[in-house]
Amino acid sequence: MTTETRAGRGRGEGAAATPDFSAAGRVVELDIEGMTCASCVGRVERKLGKLDGVQATVNLPLESARVTVTGDVSDQQLIDVVDAAGYAAALHQSEPDDDGGAQEVPASTLRPRLITAAILTLPVFVISMIPAAQFPHWGWVAAILTLPVVTWAAWPFHRAAAVNARHLSSTMDTLVSIGVTAAFLFSAYTLITNPAATAQPGTSMTAHAIYFEVAAVVTTFLLLGRFLEANAKHRSGEALKALLNLGAKDADVIRDGAEVQLPVDQLVAGDVFVVRPGGKIATDGVVTEGHSAIDTSLITGESLPVDVEPGDTVTGATINTNGRLLVRASRVGSDTTLAQMAHLVSQAQSGKAPIARLADRISAVFVPIVLGVAVLTFAAWLLAGLPALESGEVQSAFTAAVAVLVIACPCALGLATPTALLTGTGRGAQRGILIKGPQVLEDTRSVGTIVLDKTGTVTSGELSVTEVIPLGGRSAGEVLQLAGAVEDGSEHPIAEAIAAAARDAKGKSGALHVVTDFLSASGGGVRGLVHGPTADVDGTDGPAPSQVVVGRAGWLAENGIEPSADELEAFRQQQRSGATAIWVAVDGGIAGILNLKDTVKDGSASAVARLKELGLRPILLTGDNAAVAAQVASAVGIPAGDVMADVLPEGKVDAVKQLQGEGRTVAMAGDGVNDAPALAQADLGIAMGNGTDVAIEAADLTVMGNDLGKVAESIELSRRTLKTIKTNLFWAFFYNAIGIPIAAFGLLNPMIAGAAMAFSSVLVVTNSLRLRRFGKSDAKRVTVS
Known part of the structure; x- marks a missing residue:
């Protein structure tokens, strides 16, 4: 399997x-x-x-x-x-614990080991590598400081190596355990048998066979990498917890004619509960009384609130923007839409296994070979020197065998991934890019298709007035000011957008016109008497007030206003363009049409072009209608054939699965709760940092802010970091491949092996530090690698 x-x-x-x-x-x-x-x-x-x-x-x-x-x-x-x-x-456990549960244990266990190792390793490294910092018999101090590092701090590696050995297998932990132990024991043996090696200060590293700093540094760096990995594991389960926390905690339920507040988990199907303006809908149900507009963006991704009336279905965790509603619960507990979305995230995560690290795959073969070579070296030297065993050939055989283990000590190998990962992720943090873990890097290399959620990712996610079409002889500015004045009294998101546009157009010239006799109809529109800028509210000064009606066609009809055939055609034309069109009538006649759209973010078009340069095929995925999706896709350079519109949250997961079923490796970029299951299903999930915590936790890469260009940059940085890690691993194993045979033939004593080991580490670290230049003017672009 x-x-x-x-x-x-x-x-x-x-x-x-x-x-x-x-x-x-x-x-x-x-x-x-x-x-x-x-x-x-x-x-x-x-x-x-x-x-x-x-x-x-x-x-x-x-x-x-x-x-x-x-x-x-x-x-x-x-x-x-x-x-x-x-x-x-x-x-x-079916639900994550509030405190994070058992997944917190590895990180909390590694933290004290890492801190202890770092504190003790620093002086060992200084006195071992810098002759000026040495003092008489400094080797004994180094041995005492290193002992807790290679025993207690390195215990997770030793324990894992023992478990693997019991099953006749080996991993990276085996290599680390053997290397650290060999370096320490050989150094201790040399110190005991040759106390003069460190008796005097100012000893260069080639003048002694003491390698305590090797054992300490390797342990500390690998503990740091393991600690960061444990934290990433812990965060993996937080998406589900955050998703469940989005739901309402309590509900105002009608029981025996009285209103009673109950925890949501006590709701049963058939209960009728009250939802007030600004409140969350407790569970999935059907409206039995009231009219309102429901903000469903967290669940469906739709930027436009949905008007509801008796008989309409509503979804738990969505927000009632205005109007009081009575809702009869239809689905509760694990049957709700929110719970099903949580299940989708959990399913997508639990059905898959992690990347097999390159170092582990190689070490599975490398470790047995190194051990075999060391044993064969010792045996060969003994056999070759049988006639003269008493002349010190046993010591030579032991020295050659230990040289093999020392040269094979995974110092550079241990630094290869952590240093590149730390440098790459550190540079990413400076650039507003967060990489969850090392497995993400390889995913970016193979990705060929990227699915972009529209709302909040490609577009701003907020409605704004994009055009005013004046009719009936009035100017566009006048129509906007009249509509903005009356809409200012409503809490509906469309009303807020119109009022904001009117204020922006007015600038510093003053407040909006005075409105009296204001009336708001949920799901329909607004009406009011708009007075001139100098009028009192009783209308005694200035021109006579204007009766302004703003809203849908049904609301106009209720106020006795019927658009002409030409006006209706103009209205339909605006709707076909993908805009949300709103009527404006003044004193019984049509005065104009307001267009509202979810505007494309600045830089989205160039970001899509950059994604194409990286070898990715962008696909626009949205819950909005086809007309809106097509217009956005055209604006950013995505072909019409790569647009998926009218897609529900479950459909987003199916869309990703469909692309994967075609043999594609798929990345997904989104910011809403509705994107979380698709982010988890995709081979690479990318969350916009201005989005919800659920999307961020379900994703592998997080880009801070709302710049789609950061998505392309995150993939580029990840590929660069992966390339650096692979280069580091190549040189680490290349050094071993060359050094081990030389040591086996007795041509490399442990002191030179230690120097070579230090050089390989310097090479690996230097190569990793090149990532600090990522994003600067001289940084090279990274395409498919």
């Missing part, structure tokens, strides 16, 4: 790699502790797969397994099998 290459993602090849869970059977979710790498994932899957009727997919970042059982296997048997493999398993 194979695993997918990305935790929480459904890439193309994953369609074949993921076990088929569609067969009848129960699904068991397990929490698993103790896994450190891809080989751990494979071991747990193989052990579980040996049980009759059991299929499993293990997720390393979430430290979980999703197991389908079609045979007669109990939950305890599953747990026992995982425990026997060397890991700790327990049944998964």
